[in-house]
Amino acid sequence: MTPPRLLHEPAGEVPVFAEVDVLVAGGGLAGCAAALAAARAGATTLLTEREGFLGGVSTATMMASIGNHYVVADGSQTIYGIAAEVVERLVTAGAAPEGWRRLKAIPMDSERLKVALIEMLEEAGVRILTHALACRPFMEGRSVKGCFLEGKSGRIAVLAKNTVDCTGEADLAWRAGVEVREHRASSSLLFKLAGVDLERFLRFLAEDEAGFPQNVDGVANLHSLVRSWREERVFFFGHHSGPKWRWLREQIAGGAYGELRRDQYGNRPWWGLAENIDAFGMYTSRQDGTLVINTGYYCFDRIDVGELSRFETHAQRLCYYAADFMKRQIPGFEKSRLEHLGAALGLRGGRHIVGRSKLTIPAYREGGTKWKCDDVIATPPVNIHDRSGFGPATNRTAEIPFGVCVPVNASRLLVGSGKSVNTDGGNYRLFRGMSGCMVFGQATGAAAALAAQRGLPSEELPVRDLQRELLRQGVRLGDPSRLRELGLDGIGNFSDDAARPGRIER
Ligand SMILES: Cc1cc2nc3c(=O)[nH]c(=O)nc-3n(C[C@H](O)[C@H](O)[C@H](O)COP(=O)(O)OP(=O)(O)OC[C@H]3O[C@@H](n4cnc5c(N)ncnc54)[C@H](O)[C@@H]3O)c2cc1C
Numbered sequence: 001m002t003p004p005r006l007l008h009e010p011a012g013e014v015p016v017f018a019e020v021d022v023l024v025a026g027g028g029l030a031g032c033a034a035a036l037a038a039a040r041a042g043a044t045t046l047l048t049e050r051e052g053f054l055g056g057v058s059t060a061t062m063m064a065s066i067g068n069h070y071v072v073a074d075g076s077q078t079i080y081g082i083a084a085e086v087v088e089r090l091v092t093a094g095a096a097p098e099g100w101r102r103l104k105a106i107p108m109d110s111e112r113l114k115v116a117l118i119e120m121l122e123e124a125g126v127r128i129l130t131h132a133l134a135c136r137p138f139m140e141g142r143s144v145k146g147c148f149l150e151g152k153s154g155r156i157a158v159l160a161k162n163t164v165d166c167t168g169e170a171d172l173a174w175r176a177g178v179e180v181r182e183h184r185a186s187s188s189l190l191f192k193l194a195g196v197d198l199e200r201f202l203r204f205l206a207e208d209e210a211g212f213p214q215n216v217d218g219v220a221n222l223h224s225l226v227r228s229w230r231e232e233r234v235f236f237f238g239h240h241s242g243p244k245w246r247w248l249r250e251q252i253a254g255g256a257y258g259e260l261r262r263d264q265y266g267n268r269p270w271w272g273l274a275e276n277i278d279a280f281g282m283y284t285s286r287q288d289g290t291l292v293i294n295t296g297y298y299c300f301d302r303i304d305v306g307e308l309s310r311f312e313t314h315a316q317r318l319c320y321y322a323a324d325f326m327k328r329q330i331p332g333f334e335k336s337r338l339e340h341l342g343a344a345l346g347l348r349g350g351r352h353i354v355g356r357s358k359l360t361i362p363a364y365r366e367g368g369t370k371w372k373c374d375d376v377i378a379t380p381p382v383n384i385h386d387r388s389g390f391g392p393a394t395n396r397t398a399e400i401p402f403g404v405c406v407p408v409n410a411s412r413l414l415v416g417s418g419k420s421v422n423t424d425g426g427n428y429r430l431f432r433g434m435s436g437c438m439v440f441g442q443a444t445g446a447a448a449a450l451a452a453q454r455g456l457p458s459e460e461l462p463v464r465d466l467q468r469e470l471l472r473q474g475v476r477l478g479d480p481s482r483l484r485e486l487g488l489d490g491i492g493n494f495s496d497d498a499a500r501p502g503r504i505e506r
Helices: 029-040 082-092 110-124 171-175 198-206 222-232 246-253 305-329 361-366 434-453 463-472 480-485
Strands: 016-025 045-048 065-067 105-107 127-129 132-140 143-151 154-165 180-182 185-188 190-194 235-237 281-284 291-294 298-300 337-341 351-353 376-378 413-415
Touching: 016 029, 016 127, 016 143, 016 434, 029 045, 029 082, 029 110, 029 154, 029 434, 045 154, 065 434, 082 110, 082 434, 110 127, 132 154, 132 171, 154 171, 154 434, 171 351, 171 413, 185 305, 190 305, 198 222, 222 235, 291 305, 298 305, 305 337, 376 434, 376 463, 413 434, 434 463
Parallel strands: 016 045, 016 154, 045 127, 154 413
Antiparallel strands: 065 105, 132 143, 143 154, 180 351, 185 298, 190 291, 190 337, 235 281, 281 291
C-alpha cells in the first residue's frame, strides 16, 4: 500500500473553555456513570459528548435491552451502584419493568433513558457539553492535563486534573500514546418496524412449533417466547435464530431473500455467516406493534473511518432490504413499515488498553474463592456467557480489579468503558455489556475525582480510599467476610440479603 501524502497542520492558540477537576470524554453509559460518580465524590466535572444526546450505543442504536448481569442464579443481586440506580430510575419513569431482576434481559425505553441520564447528571451538578468531539489530549510529558475538543464553534480546550476516557474505543488513550490492542469485533445496525401484528406472527410460529429456533440466546422454545410476552410483556426473539429457524431456511433456499444477502458493495464478507439475516434478533416491550430488529454483523479489525463508513452506508441500505423481505414474507408483518434506522452502527469492541492488570476470561470464570483481587471494584455473577442462556448459571461471583482501567504508559488518565479495559480481548459480554460499562465508569469517575481533590494523578490514589468511596456510593464489593478481610467492613448501606425475587426465567 502506498503511504498517504502528509500535510503539515499549522499550530494555533486554542481558548480554554473550562478548568475542572475531572473531564469525562464520551457520554455513553460508562461516561454518564463516570461523570455521576465524580460529581458525587465532590469533583467539578465536565462530560463531553460528540453527539447531541447521551447514552451511546444504548440509545443511538436503539439497543433497548440491558443484559441482566446484576443477579446470580438464585436471584440475589450482586451488582449495585449507578448501574442498578439507572434501571430503578427507568422503572420509576415507567420505562423499564418493575420485575426486572427476574428477566434475563431488561427491556427499556431508550428515548426515556436519554432524559433519565440528563436528569441524574444535572442533579449531581455535572456540566454537559454535547456536539463536542474530544479530539486530542493535552499532554505534559506522559500526563494528560485535559483535552482539545472540536465542535461547531471551532476548537476549544478543557483543562482537567484527571481525565476519564469513555469514548468506547479508547480514542483519548490511543491519542495519548497509550499502548492499545485493536481486536476483531462485530458491529450491527438496528432498525424499528411499526405496524407489526405480533399476535398474528405468534399464531404463524405456532403452526410449526418444531421448526422454531430452540435454545437460542436464552430462549428455550416457542413456549418460553410466548410466556415471556404474555406474562412479562417482553417479546424477545433471540439473535442468531436464523440457522435454526426452519421457515427462514426454506425461504433462503427458495431464493426469497435474494442476492443482497451477500456482500455486493465491495465490503468484506459477513463475519462467519453465509446469510446475514441469520444473525438478526427481534425485541419489543411495547404493545403498539413496534419491533426493533437487530441486523446482521459486520466485522472490523481496526478502527478506520473509511471502513466504518462503508459498513454504515451498506447497513442502512440492508435494513430496508430486510424490512421489505419481512413485510413481503412473514405473516403478521404485512402492514409493517420501517419507522426508524439506528442513529449509528453499534460497535461491540474496537480498542482496548494495555493496563496495570489484565482480566483474562479463564481467571474470571474461576470466580469465587479462586479469583480475588485486592483492588476489587465490583462482584458480578460468573458464567453469564453460558451458551444455553443469557442469565447466570451459578451463584458464584468474580472480583473485578481496578487495574484493568489504568493504562500503563500514561498518567492522569483512566479508561472507563468496559469495551476498552484490559481484558484478553475476548470482548466478554459482562465487561462490554451495559451494566459492566456502568460499573467501570463509576469506579473510574470516583477514582479520578478523589485523586484530583488530593492533587494526585488518578493512578496514584490508594485503592482502599477508592473502595471506601465506592461503598459510600452504594457499590457492592463483597460479602461481609470479604469486606472484613479487606478492612472495609462497616461502610455502605445495603445488605447482601436484599432482593431475592427468585430465579431468572429462561
Ligand atoms: C449491536 C449491539 C448490541 C448490544 N446488545 C447489548 C445487550 O443486549 N445488552 C447489553 O447489556 N449490552 C449490549 N451491547 C453492549 C453495550 O450496549 C455497549 O457495550 C455499552 O452500551 C457501551 O457503553 P459505553 O458507554 O462504554 O460506550 P458507548 O455506548 O460506545 O459510548 C461512547 C460514547 O462516547 C461518544 N464518543 C465517542 N468518541 C468520542 C469522542 N472522541 N469525543 C466525545 N465523545 C465521543 C459516543 O458518541 C458515545 O456516546 C450491545 C452492543 C452493540 C453494539
